[in-house]
Amino acid sequence: MSAVTARSAAPASERRRPLTLKQRENRTGLGFLSPTLIVVLAVVVVPILWTILLSFQEIRLINVRSAGVFGNYTLENFTTVFTSPGFWGSLLTTIVYTVGATTLSISIGLAAALALRAPFRGRALVRGAMLLPYIAPVVAVSFVWEVMLSPQFGIVNTFGTNVLGWDAPIAFLSQRESTVHLFGLELPVPVALLTVIAFEGWRYFPFAFLFIMARLQGVSRDVEEASLVDGATLTQRFRHVLLPQLMPVIALLSVLRFILTFNKFDDIYLLTGGGAGTDVISVRVYDFLTSRFDIGAASAQALILAVFLIIGVGVYLRFFAPKAEEGTL
Template identity: 65%
Template sequence: MPRTDTLARQESRLAFRLLSPTLLIVVVVVVLPVIWTISLAFQDVRLINLRDAGFFGEYSLDNFATVFGSAGFWSSLWTTVVYTVGATLGSIAIGLIAALALRKPFRGRGMLRAAMLLPYVAPVVAVTFVWSVALNPQFGIVNAWGTRFLGWDEPVPFLSQRDYTVGLFGVDVTVPLALLTVIAFEAWRYFPFAFLFIIARLQALPGELDEAAMVDGTSIWQRFRHITLPQLMPVIALLTILRFIFTFNKFDDVYLLTGGGAGTDVVSIRVYEFLTARTDIGAAAAQSLVLAGVLVVFIAVYLRTAAARGETS
């Protein structure tokens, strides 16, 4: 039928016209830059010869040799993974606990629910500044209280010390202090995001299953473990992948808290340093491609395991 065909084509044309501003911006500001980054990663571009930097040039693998051969590349990658996994799990765990605690109504729940989103909506520069002041060994409130009420022998340099030895049940344990602090910050800042999604799902769950299980005399923990949690798994899986991607690429939070020092040099901070401190644009591009590549591998593995698990269960 030619008439419906033209109608369909008309509609299709209109759709592309409506989408064209979006596509234009995304192509210019995202797609072309990504392609250009790939090209830059294979060229020798520095800040000094930036004017001549173009899409085509003399391609070589030198930048990748620089990146893989540079000191601390692997440890930085490992730091990124630890930081990402810790922050992702931490924020989702707290978000889940918060959603369960606020599931049933109580007086002031609306207010608290809104207040709990503050860490997420507040500007990152402001909250990292508050944290670094609060954790400051000289005039921070945490160390002031810790030494006064908790009996700390001396102030703890949370953001500037790489390894910290604590006596735990008589055994000295060394922990990566600054990295743990940064992970704690990240969990604090992003648990509201997980909380929002989990509580929305939680409140849409049908109550019948829970009630039936209650009549059967199950415990609260059993009902959570075998009824509520399985129903939350899809949204938790979605959150895991979203938070993993965002945290893996994160720059601001770590940069603002520690500047990448004291064992918190995640890959995106290395990219920034290649770009600004060493003014080696080619190496920065190569390093950021490696970052994106590793992320893609992680996601692919995750999706495959998730799919496999979905098939077996």
């Protein structure tokens, strides 16, 4: 499509006055970009705007055919969402899940990158193996986790009861809470939530690993060697020389992982279905949509999710990101 416009535009304009190089570049640029832009606008931007409209309308799946752009606008969906039981708890769960999974995946990724920094025989193979959780289809890996963690025939519980001496198998994915006795204290532990956080950490540490690994290759050894001569120990060299150089990439990773985990649906839906204290907002949106057929309330809830995320990222970029940029200098 762009080809036609670009070609036909050129001879027509040459007849009048030849366009400057800049004008021609401008036209070709827009022409080349337009197919991409049309698809993104039609299937991404318009739906986002439409969700905003839907969230202010009372729409259910039954009357979806009759509803138009100029329906009756109401704030009822937002009242429904904010007063529905479990909304605030679900928001808290989403935040705990996101922060936990982001921290865990970046920490493991950092440890992996540092451990693989110096070459050794078979490093390429180990590196390849470590990317497996990230590239494998989520449905397949979540199913394997489900079977591995199964209280009846899962390898983890078999190992736990036979070797580690657990009293009883743990229902990792369906138990909301368990108490752990530690130094005479009874601590409540959200079992299922911790399990899905562990799953996220496992599945996405390769992402952090790849980024940090790439950055590590660009770090010059000179400063480290100089600090070694100055008598800095290994941990000091890491803390004062290496870590500051890695901080920008870690900050970038934190934002990226935070955004992607906050919006995550598949992993929790497949592992627990949102039960046992893992009902993050995206799974709630899905439930509103498919079991209540309440499109209006589902849209309102999805919108609230997006707004919270945009505010969070905005606050981060406004107050914390400049420090990360200084680190790059």
